Amino acid sequence: MTEPAPNPKAGLPELLGLPFPVRRHPGHAHMEVHLRHWADQFGLTPTSETAQHLTASRFAAMAAHAYPSAPQPRADWAADWITWLFLLDDQLEEGAHGSENRWSEVIDAVRAVLRSPQAVGAAGPPLIRAWADLCSRVGPWATPAWKARFGAHLLESLHGALQEIRLRDQGIPPTLDEYTALGRASSASLPVFDTVEICVGAELPEHLYNITLYREFLHAAADVFCWSNDLCSVQKERDAGMVTNLVLVLEHHDGLLPDEALGAIRALIRRRVQDLLAAREQLHHLEPSLSLPPAQARALHQNVTALCEWLTGTLWWHTAGGTTRYKVTDPDSAPPPIADLLTGPDDALPCHPGRREGDRVGQPGSVARRG
Known part of the structure; x- marks a missing residue:
């Protein structure tokens, strides 16, 4: 008899042993409804399959348990932010933007929004328009110092993902x-x-x-x-x-x-x-x-x-x-391909001035300057 594959999650709750109960935000139902509307508004669920996939991923439930004390507007924002991060990650791992050149364009687009969220037009790529909305909404709640720190950390994470692409292409962990x-x-x-x-x-x-x-x-x-x-x-x-x-x-x-x-x-x-x-x-x-x-x-x-x-x-x-995000599925019943949420009607992300096709984006001196 074939031995069952080891369960990576086995015993995981006991590992942390954090002295805090699991709490759920009192407005969790509102977060679910809000997230569905927000995702539809910015074209993050272009097909019924992608909408079902988003619902099954339960990102709003994650935010409701991760930010249980946030005022409702900030809890809604957190659900959108968490969803945006996961959908962006999918574009790298399973979508059409997992090459060095394509991901470099993503970094440029995210950086441009950090500088000027209002500059993103209605015809921009869904994830970039959604990112501009997140930046605009969080703006009144934060100081310039926090915004600078947050932006630097996010760009570091995107450069870290670029390094992951390079390591994947080399095939050596x-x-x-x-x-x-x-x-x-x-x-x-x-x-x-x-x-x-x-x-x-x-x-x-x-x-x-x-x-x-x-x-x-x-x-x-x-x-x-x-x-x-x-x-x-x-x-x-x-x-x-x-x-x-x-x-x-x-x-x-x-x-x-x-x-x-x-x-x-x-x-x-x-x-x-x-x-x-x-x-x-x-x-x-x-x-x-x-x-x-x-x-x-x-x-x-x-x-x-x-x-x-x-x-x-x-x-x-x-x-x-x-x-269901990490559910192992049978190859014959795998979910549909990841929808391209980083391509707009002009068929290209905004690119850094002077960037030529094939150019690489250099990383910061350290992948994790604060790490």
Whole structure:
């Protein structure tokens, strides 16, 4: 009898052991309806199949559990933002934009919207128009400093994805150390964590954000999220030819069998969870010694708590939330091809002035400058 394939999700909830209950936003039903309307408005569900796929992915449910305390307009925005990130990722892994040249054009288009959301016309590509809407809506809630940090983190994540494309084309997974740094960027953890600040109404000033201990807390949270996600997405990424998944990294460089790699990753996650909880505890003890104004002390505490809730909520979505995103399907009954959401009527994304076909976009000096 053939041995059943190991279940990457087995035991995953117990791995985190975060001391926070799974909470759901009281306006979760409104978030579901809002997301469907928003996706239709910007052409993100061009066919009935894509609409069904979006519903089955349950992105609004993920946002409802990851941002349970956000005021309703910000919770609705979070559901749209999470959906946009996942749909963008699909364009790379399964769609028509997974080459260096095409993804470089995506980076240019996203950067242009960050500079001027109002410049995107009604005839632009669906995901770019949706991105302009997200930028416009979040604008009144954030300071220029937050917007600059968020934009830099998002562009770093897109450059991280560009590096993943190059590694995929080479066919060689990065080492564990290389992947740890790359994963913090390409997983979009840091821009997502930025949005937690905005959604709980507790933006951190830069001097607090850059405290070494808080950065260690963020890095541990990013690793826990990225590696947990890898356990769920490994088959999807293996099928897409990607090599930047921790399971694949350990299989290649350490010569581990799939079930051995899963066990090794669970051990790594357990250690990082302990690092996360230790940093959280130290931050709570650090607050009085910093002599912070009450508003800043409250913001720091709110963000530490909200980030732990975010991890708990996203873990729920991965393991118990009913999403079909990582469901392994029979090749004969695979879902329809990914709709191209990055091509507009003019059949091209906005390109950086002077860019020639075949030119490469250089990465920042470090894939994860804040990583």
